[in-house]
Amino acid sequence: MTKQKVMIIGGGIIGATTACRLAAASADVTLIDPMDENARASAGSLAWLNVSSTADPDYARLRLASLRLWHQLLKAHPECPVRFSGALLFGEDRDAISAHSKFMGGLGWPALVLDANELSKMLPGLVNAPDAALFATHEGAAHPNRITAWMLDRARSSGVNVFQGHVRALRIKGGAVCGAELRGGDRISTDTAVISAGNESRTLLAEAGVDLPLDRSPGILMRTAPVKYRIPYVIATPRLDFWQDISGAILMSSSLSKTPERADGLIAEQAVSVLTDMFPGIPELKVTRIARRDRPIPADGFPLVGKAGPKGLWVAATHSGMTLAPVIAEALADQILGCPDRLGMAAYRPDRNINAKQERAAL
Numbered sequence: 008m009t010k011q012k013v014m015i016i017g018g019g020i021i022g023a024t025t026a027c028r029l030a031a032a033s034a035d036v037t038l039i040d041p042m043d044e045n046a047r048a049s050a051g052s053l054a055w056l057n058v059s060s061t062a063d064p065d066y067a068r069l070r071l072a073s074l075r076l077w078h079q080l081l082k083a084h085p086e087c088p089v090r091f092s093g094a095l096l097f098g099e100d101r102d103a104i105s106a107h108s109k110f111m112g113g114l115g116w117p118a119l120v121l122d123a124n125e126l127s128k129m130l131p132g133l134v135n136a137p138d139a140a141l142f143a144t145h146e147g148a149a150h151p152n153r154i155t156a157w158m159l160d161r162a163r164s165s166g167v168n169v170f171q172g173h174v175r176a177l178r179i180k181g182g183a184v185c186g187a188e189l190r191g192g193d194r195i196s197t198d199t200a201v202i203s204a205g206n207e208s209r210t211l212l213a214e215a216g217v218d219l220p221l222d223r224s225p226g227i228l229m230r231t232a233p234v235k236y237r238i239p240y241v242i243a244t245p246r247l248d249f250w251q252d253i254s255g256a257i258l259m260s261s262s263l264s265k266t267p268e269r270a271d272g273l274i275a276e277q278a279v280s281v282l283t284d285m286f287p288g289i290p291e292l293k294v295t296r297i298a299r300r301d302r303p304i305p306a307d308g309f310p311l312v313g314k315a316g317p318k319g320l321w322v323a324a325t326h327s328g329m330t331l332a333p334v335i336a337e338a339l340a341d342q343i344l345g346c347p348d349r350l351g352m353a354a355y356r357p358d359r360n361i362n363a364k365q366e367r368a369a370l
């Protein structure tokens with residue numbers, strides 16, 4: 008039997024995970040990416056793997072399906088740079104936190120309501136604990152600087168042809184994809200292509216006559232030098248989200264709305280002061296790395312996954328791509344290989360009525 012040939016354009020977390028999934032289903036996969044970490048949202052992501060940041064039931068179920076796949080992957084590959092330590096969401100409104108805990112419980116995803124006392128026991132160095140917090144016991148984080156490279160290595164060893172290059176344009180003939188032209192003039196032919204080029208997906212699709220409702224929004228990831236102090240959970244607060252990796256470095260993320268790059272130093276100082284106000288016993292924090300990346304944000308906040316325009320063309324673009332990569336890879340493989348829609352992905356078709364509902368600020 009001839010293998011289905013698939014070309015994947017973009018090797019961030021979504022493209023790399025999709026390549027692995029398609030190769031596991033015996034497809035003949037070529038992945039093209041410039042291999043530049045500075046051009047990847049995935050390398051500047053806080054990479055909190057979560058369900059708890061949404062209150063939309065269908066979307067929460069999709070995130071949950073993905074988290075389950077991450078758990079399975081870690082079980083099969085303990086060296087995968089992902090850890091499930093649990094996540095704490097700080098809040099002041101106990102009723103809202105209780106309601107969210109109930110919502111999560113209804114999905115079959117444990118999330119406990121903690122009061123300030125309980126929280127102080129879990130985080131002994133914490134001062135001014137909030138009135139309430141949600142403890143999402145099964146959530147965690149992926150290491151943003153290692154997870155995509157790990158997934159690309161896995162793709163290579165599953166037989167994927169990982170090719171360093173930059174697609175200049177898709178080639179379309181008679182309403183169907185027939186290949187791609189790279190910068191430098193090389194041509195690769197295919198009758199099935201997946202665009203997983205993050206923020207660049209919109210431009211690539213525009214040239215193929217498809218208007219992808221994808222925006223971008225700036226974000227910043229800060230990393231400190233390792234410290235001898237232990238923050239054992241992912242912590243999400245209204246001002247800052249952070250977690251500590253196994254080296255002791257703390258990763259912190261805050262949203263920016265068009266803050267100029269020259270303000271990066273100031274933003275880092277503010278992040279450090281939020282952290283030291285919460286944990287006064289923490290040793291001096293030195294921010295050693297600041298990464299600015301745009302987040303790909305679908306116009307209604309929900310993933311854009313599925314067929315797009317010409318025959319043989321597929322797209323996957325989303326925020327929360329770290330959380331969602333495994334479920335998106337699964338869904339794309341199902342669709343490309345002609346399997347039934349087990350995951351309810353029809354709701355996330357790129358050509359849906361985008362104004363039907365809006366996700367709260369996408370995390």
Ligand SMILES: Cc1cc2nc3c(=O)[nH]c(=O)nc-3n(C[C@H](O)[C@H](O)[C@H](O)COP(=O)(O)OP(=O)(O)OC[C@H]3O[C@@H](n4cnc5c(N)ncnc54)[C@H](O)[C@@H]3O)c2cc1C
Pocket residue numbers: 016017018019020021022039040041042043046047048049050051052053054055056057172173174175203204205206207208211225226227228260261300301302303323324325326327328329330331370
């Ligand atoms: C500050 C920040 C914090 C975040 N926090 C979280 C979080 O806590 N949890 C979470 O789940 N998500 C989070 N996200 C979102 C998440 O990181 C993204 O949704 C995800 O990384 C998108 O992955 P991707 O593979 O689609 O895109 P990318 O990682 O951007 O990869 C796209 C790839 O395509 C390549 N490419 C582009 N154009 C072309 C072309 N023409 N030809 C070939 N290749 C091309 C690029 O070079 C790149 O390697 C965060 C993002 C940011 C910026």
